[in-house]
Amino acid sequence: MSDAVVPDELLARIRRFHDHTFPGVQAQFQTLVSEGQHPSILFIGCSDSRLVPYLLTGTGPGDLFLIRNVGAFVPPYDGMAGYHGTSAAIEFGVLNLKVSRIVVCGHSHCGGIRALYEEVNPLAKNLKVWLELGREAALPVQVSPEALRRTEQRAVVLQLERLMGYPMVRTQVEAGHLTLHGWHYVIEDGEVHVFDVNSGQFVPASEASHSGHGPYVEHLSEPMFNEIDDAYNPEFRP
Numbered sequence: 065m066s067d068a069v070v071p072d073e074l075l076a077r078i079r080r081f082h083d084h085t086f087p088g089v090q091a092q093f094q095t096l097v098s099e100g101q102h103p104s105i106l107f108i109g110c111s112d113s114r115l116v117p118y119l120l121t122g123t124g125p126g127d128l129f130l131i132r133n134v135g136a137f138v139p140p141y142d143g144m145a146g147y148h149g150t151s152a153a154i155e156f157g158v159l160n161l162k163v164s165r166i167v168v169c170g171h172s173h174c175g176g177i178r179a180l181y182e183e184v185n186p187l188a189k190n191l192k193v194w195l196e197l198g199r200e201a202a203l204p205v206q207v208s209p210e211a212l213r214r215t216e217q218r219a220v221v222l223q224l225e226r227l228m229g230y231p232m233v234r235t236q237v238e239a240g241h242l243t244l245h246g247w248h249y250v251i252e253d254g255e256v257h258v259f260d261v262n263s264g265q266f267v268p269a270s271e272a273s274h275s276g277h278g279p280y281v282e283h284l285s286e287p288m289f290n291e292i293d294d295a296y297n298p299e300f301r302p
């Protein structure tokens with residue numbers, strides 16, 4: 065047996081972060097420790113590796129409270145029995161962090177949405193149950209790129225509606241302290257399409273007049289992305 069050390073690329077990466085990247089952002093992280101985190105956005109995104117929330121939103125450390133799961137789904141507030149990781153994070157984000165925006169971000173070519181039209185591996189018992197959170201968005205048609213796109217977008221709106229079933233979300237939205245944003249990110253175009261409640265359509269960000277909102281347009285608060293741009297440190301890349 066050889067004593068040759070197998071290169072561990074992952075170890076090299078975390079060492080590189082500590083030695084080369086971290087010094088450039090150390091002060092920022094230390095402030096985030098001493099003053100605590102105060103993210104204004106709760107971002108609920110699909111786990112897909114091609115969806116990179118920090119890049120999309122020009123944000124960095126301390127800016128996003130992140131929830132990621134298959135499909136960017138939101139369980140009902142008092143629905144299924146089980147461990148509610150997503151629900152717990154929504155409650156913490158709204159009650160403790162007092163976020164002012166919740167973004168639900170689906171995307172093109174979503175495997176979770178496609179799985180609504182396919183057989184799920186019988187070993188994936190949890191996945192099979194989880195996918196039911198998107199079932200209502202599925203269409204009674206033959207699967208096609210257009211059907212998948214529409215299902216991905218319908219699923220986002222479905223989750224926005226489900227968010228309103230959380231008492232602390234509804235209370236904050238109705239008080240005008242919280243806005244809900246539905247996004248569909250098209251990976252190949254690098255463009256977010258935002259849900260426009262007035263037209264019921266997803267509008268490309270390049271043509272949109274706002275960053276998307278759920279069914280409570282009257283509560284859309286002041287733009288916040290300018291602040292995020294100012295705080296963004298281009299040296300930090302996730």
Ligand SMILES: [Zn+2]
Nearest residue numbers: 110112174175
């Ligand atoms: Zn996905």
